[in-house]
Amino acid sequence: MPVGNSIREALTGGRFCYIVELVASQLTREAKLLDVAVRLSQVPGVVGAGITSYAGGAMGHDPVRVGTAARARGLTPNIHITCVNKDRHTIRRELEDLIALGIENVFAITGDYPKGLDAANIASPYDLDSVQLVEFINELREAGHPFYISAAVSPFKYTEADCAYQYLKLEKKIAAGADWAITQLGYDSRKFRELKRYMDERGLHVPLFGNVYVLPAKAAQRMSKGEPPGCWVAPELVERIQEETQQSTDKGLAARLERAAKMVAIVRGLGYAGAYLGGDHQADRIRWIIKRSEELAPRWEELAEEISYAPKDAFYMYEGPRPPKKKRGFWLRLADLGEPANTPRFLRGLLTAAYRWIDRRPALARAFERAELSFKEPVFGCKACGNCVLGLTEYVCPMTCPKNLRNGPCGGTLNGQCEVFPDRACVWVNVYERAKAADRVEDLKVFIPARNRALEGTSSYINYFLNRDSRPEHPVRLVQIGPAPAAKPEPDATLVPK
Numbered sequence: 001m002p003v004g005n006s007i008r009e010a011l012t013g014g015r016f017c018y019i020v021e022l023v024a025s026q027l028t029r030e031a032k033l034l035d036v037a038v039r040l041s042q043v044p045g046v047v048g049a050g051i052t053s054y055a056g057g058a059m060g061h062d063p064v065r066v067g068t069a070a071r072a073r074g075l076t077p078n079i080h081i082t083c084v085n086k087d088r089h090t091i092r093r094e095l096e097d098l099i100a101l102g103i104e105n106v107f108a109i110t111g112d113y114p115k116g117l118d119a120a121n122i123a124s125p126y127d128l129d130s131v132q133l134v135e136f137i138n139e140l141r142e143a144g145h146p147f148y149i150s151a152a153v154s155p156f157k158y159t160e161a162d163c164a165y166q167y168l169k170l171e172k173k174i175a176a177g178a179d180w181a182i183t184q185l186g187y188d189s190r191k192f193r194e195l196k197r198y199m200d201e202r203g204l205h206v207p208l209f210g211n212v213y214v215l216p217a218k219a220a221q222r223m224s225k226g227e228p229p230g231c232w233v234a235p236e237l238v239e240r241i242q243e244e245t246q247q248s249t250d251k252g253l254a255a256r257l258e259r260a261a262k263m264v265a266i267v268r269g270l271g272y273a274g275a276y277l278g279g280d281h282q283a284d285r286i287r288w289i290i291k292r293s294e295e296l297a298p299r300w301e302e303l304a305e306e307i308s309y310a311p312k313d314a315f316y317m318y319e320g321p322r323p324p325k326k327k328r329g330f331w332l333r334l335a336d337l338g339e340p341a342n343t344p345r346f347l348r349g350l351l352t353a354a355y356r357w358i359d360r361r362p363a364l365a366r367a368f369e370r371a372e373l374s375f376k377e378p379v380f381g382c383k384a385c386g387n388c389v390l391g392l393t394e395y396v397c398p399m400t401c402p403k404n405l406r407n408g409p410c411g412g413t414l415n416g417q418c419e420v421f422p423d424r425a426c427v428w429v430n431v432y433e434r435a436k437a438a439d440r441v442e443d444l445k446v447f448i449p450a451r452n453r454a455l456e457g458t459s460s461y462i463n464y465f466l467n468r469d470s471r472p473e474h475p476v477r478l479v480q481i482g483p484a485p486a487a488k489p490e491p492d493a494t495l496v497p498k
């Protein structure tokens with residue numbers, strides 16, 4: 001085991017512990033953050049700090065720089081790596097910086113959509129999704145770099161599709177190499193319990209951290225409107241926090257620290273491996289929360305009853321009947337027949353020869369690609385990525401997701417609506433509903449690798465039959481893209497199959 005990684009040591013040792021989030025936003029002076037790091041490193045039970053990047057969709061300080069400085073002050077960093085505004089080469093460079101600095105802990109997340117971008121009129125600022133990012137880091141680990149990977153999961157989703165897909169995606173992240181997981185924030189013990197049960201039932205024994213956010217009134221109000229994306233606070237809780245704020249001389253501070261301590265006691269009682277503390281990083285308050293949570297520990301079940309804020313008619317996986325599945329339409333059944341993966345064996349050889357013949361004639365190949373697009377664009381919203389996975393995503397094109405995700409929804413959905421376009425349903429809701437109608441929900445666990453971008457604008461049929469595209473049976477390994485280029489990203493022609 002590598003020496004000096006207190007997070008890895010605490011988690012592999014099974015010791016309940018704490019990680020405190022340091023938001024490296026532009027609003028916080030870096031010197032102040034580092035002063036905080038010194039103090040936190042002296043709090044018993046705190047084994048590290050989560051160093052955020054792009055929190056709430058806004059640029060902050062460089063998390064690698066802040067993390068390195070925090071480590072020099074005795075606090076082990078867990079660096080947030082997002083997929084926002086970066087292609088695979090830039091991410092590779094960031095990971096190589098971490099390798100050079102000897103930083104092992106990374107939190108691999110998709111990241112909030114950048115604020116202020118005109119999403120309807122620009123290309124997606126995402127190249128990889130969080131599952132592909134975990135896979136990428138794991139590939140580097142297999143090449144000898146000892147990354148310790150954490151991944152996010154949000155149990156606080158209150159429609160079936162949203163909730164089930166979050167859990168399916170967590171399974172994918174674990175299969176791709178995530179060592180431990182951290183929940184999104186929420187104030188619903190039944191959801192904390194649900195997630196733990198889901199993992200236990202499936203033998204997913206990776207350490208799980210419960211997010212405990214010290215929630216002041218203003219943040220509660222913002223979160224009740226889904227801001228930042230993925231965070232949600234019930235109106236009853238907002239009201240209660242407002243009362244606490246107005247009726248006390250300390251503006252509700254004691255009440256919110258007490259609530260945080262109760263939540264720590266609850267996640268500990270439920271068998272979580274630790275608490276991820278956010279919203280306050282003052283060492284004396286963190287120390288108080290930890291101590292108080294220990295006093296409250298014997299009462300955790302009663303406290304779980306108290307902290308259970310959820311919307312009306314909320315979906316819970318193990319409570320109440322599941323909504324019935326919808327009927328699978330004729331067109332979807334027809335689409336199954338036309339799916340290249342379902343091509344009968346006797347036709348495969350024939351089609352491969354025909355596509356090879358077309359491919360050798362560039363003008364014909366271009367005409368074929370245009371014909372393919374003229375059909376797939378109006379029907380599926382196809383963007384000619386050249387690596388078609390429609391058959392794996394229930395004929396919903398992943399390129400229609402504003403983040404271009406391929407492995408399921410981000411954590412930003414709110415009641416099934418998209419983080420980027422709140423007036424639209426998240427595209428993955430449709431994927432889930434259709435998979436459920438076809439009894440294929442388990443198939444959604446299949447890892448879909450990053451697309452080979454060198455194939456953009458080419459025929460996906462030709463690429464499929466000539467085995468050039470990137471898909472589950474023929475994945476490309478991101479680690480083999482070679483050293484990160486200095487300036488303009490190279491095309492991905494160097495991607496090679498596993």
Ligand code: SF4
Binds near residue numbers: 411418
């Ligand atoms: S479509 Fe779904 S996964 Fe894509 S950005 Fe919107 S909420 Fe996130």
